[in-house]
Amino acid sequence: MPKMIVSIDGVVIKEVQLTKDRTTLGRRPYNDIVIDNLAVSGEHAVLQMSGNEVIIEDLNSTNGTYVNGKAAKKQALRNGDSVEVGKYKIKFVSDGAGDGFEKTMMVKSGTVAAQNSSSPPSVYPSGYGAEIDALHAAIKVMSGAATGREVPLTKVVTTIGKPGVAVAAITRRQRGFVVHHVEGAGNPTLNGAPIGADPVSLKNGDLIELAGTKMQFVHT
16 A cells, blocks of 8 residues: 655654545645645645556645655656655655654554554664664653553654654664654653754653653663
8 A cells, every 4th residue: 555654854754554545735634644834735735546546736835846856736656756845755655665664653642552554674774783683672651541551662763742743753773762853832851851853862761751641761
């Protein structure tokens, strides 16, 4: 099944499976793919599936829709194409193609639910060696209905949060993990201190609070 992988500054925010004939993209909350950013129009673009083909059409957006760096009004997408709306990049992955990013934890009303993702990549990005295999880490939910649940951090990037409210990313590096704020007005905190756009190293037992949910970083 084809999907769109949304990222900003190289950090994956979410993955959306294209399960309908018509998938809308925009800033308004009723869209299928919601990007809460002023550079994105309320109803920015639409993705239409016709057989095995996926076509993106700009809906007269203010700042336009770009495919591989070129303005596009209506265009068929090929596997690996990069759609740009505002500062966001959305990679099109055709049916059967894989990717190397972690599933996303969506925080909503004090609960955490893990979205499905593809299997781990067989090769890590440059800079990853044997040391990374020895790292075992997870995020443990400390408040809300999902208290006690652990989600393993097994891939390169895990995004946590509630789109439009607060989103943070935990990145796996060669010698450990770092966290940074990605989007949203509500800044997450690490042990009570605000997390900004610059990556901050994580240590076993660190407490993260995001969108009203408390989580603990566990590293053994």
